[in-house]
Amino acid sequence: SPDQQLVNAPGLTCRLVSVLPSLLSSDCLTANIVKSHRETCQYRVEELQALRWKVFSREEVLAYQSKSVEEMWQRCAYRLTDSIQYVVEFAKRIDGFLELSQNDQIVLLKGGSLEVVLVRMCRSFNPDNGTVFFEGKFGGTEIFKSLGCNDLIASIFEFSQSLCALHLSEQEVALFTAVVLLNPERACLQEKEKVARLHSHVDVAFKNTLQRSHRDTVLSKLSQKTLQLKSLCSLHIDRLRLFLELRPLLAHSLFPPLYHELFT
Numbered sequence: 001s002p003d004q005q006l007v008n009a010p011g012l013t014c015r016l017v018s019v020l021p022s023l024l025s026s027d028c029l030t031a032n033i034v035k036s037h038r039e040t041c042q043y044r045v046e047e048l049q050a051l052r053w054k055v056f057s058r059e060e061v062l063a064y065q066s067k068s069v070e071e072m073w074q075r076c077a078y079r080l081t082d083s084i085q086y087v088v089e090f091a092k093r094i095d096g097f098l099e100l101s102q103n104d105q106i107v108l109l110k111g112g113s114l115e116v117v118l119v120r121m122c123r124s125f126n127p128d129n130g131t132v133f134f135e136g137k138f139g140g141t142e143i144f145k146s147l148g149c150n151d152l153i154a155s156i157f158e159f160s161q162s163l164c165a166l167h168l169s170e171q172e173v174a175l176f177t178a179v180v181l182l183n184p185e186r187a188c189l190q191e192k193e194k195v196a197r198l199h200s201h202v203d204v205a206f207k208n209t210l211q212r213s214h215r216d217t218v219l220s221k222l223s224q225k226t227l228q229l230k231s232l233c234s235l236h237i238d239r240l241r242l243f244l245e246l247r248p249l250l251a252h253s254l255f256p257p258l259y260h261e262l263f264t
């Protein structure tokens with residue numbers, strides 16, 4: 001029997017036993033995270049790719065451009081909040097996340113949910129013509145013109161374009177978004193060590209997966225992306241502040257409660 005053979009080869013058994021536990025637990029975590037991603041990714045990637053021919057017409061683009069600043073901010077805030085709710089569900093399904101204190105769960109989601117949405121956005125992005133799937137069809141940066149933050153929109157689109165160039169698999173998107181979410185450097189964590197342990201487990205799982213598919217090179221490119229994510233999120237907060245300062249009375253009625261809770 002195979003067991004008998006292992007016992008008969010003590011050197012081999014020793015080597016196997018020393019590598020088996022880490023391989024098994026990291027594979028298990030990878031499977032859990034990939035499944036969690038698949039169950040909470042809003043649209044399947046094949047579905048999105050099949051819809052790429054649906055592009056907003058000239059008239060539809062003009063209709064977006066003639067909306068008021070307030071209406072366009074409200075629409076985007078609702079779309080964003082919708083996506084964030086799926087990210088919250090993703091987080092809850094990651095092994096170990098619900099074992100963190102409620103404070104730390106909230107800190108991680110406050111700091112990371114927009115970052116995860118922006119990474120996931122590359123799945124809804126068509127790099128061939130620079131369009132994104134928004135409210136049922138594909139459109140370019142021009143549909144967001146009336147938001148009045150062209151610099152932010154341009155940066156978000158450039159980020160998607162550059163992430164698409166890495167040709168991440170669904171497994172890689174799943175693991176990368178989990179690494180982004182479980183960032184132990186977020187301010188105000190109560191049990192930083194506990195988050196750091198969870199983060200390093202996911203990090204090991206990600207690295208093992210990349211190594212096995214000979215994709216080690218994407219790792220250094222993704223650490224660059226982490227920095228860009230941080231600056232995109234602070235740009236979003238800056239633009240939001242500016243928007244709210246000009247409309248102090250309107251602000252509360254305009255945005256969904258979760259958007260308020262996360263960003264204002």
Ligand code: MHQ
Pocket residue numbers: 072073076077079080083117118121124132133134144147152153156236
């Ligand atoms: C979709 C793909 C998608 C498309 C566009 C105005 C405001 C509240 C914030 C994405 C600044 C703008 C939006 C483009 C910014 C945060 C907006 C602009 C899922 C949703 C998603 C990713 C939108 C999310 C919100 C974005 C990034 O499949």
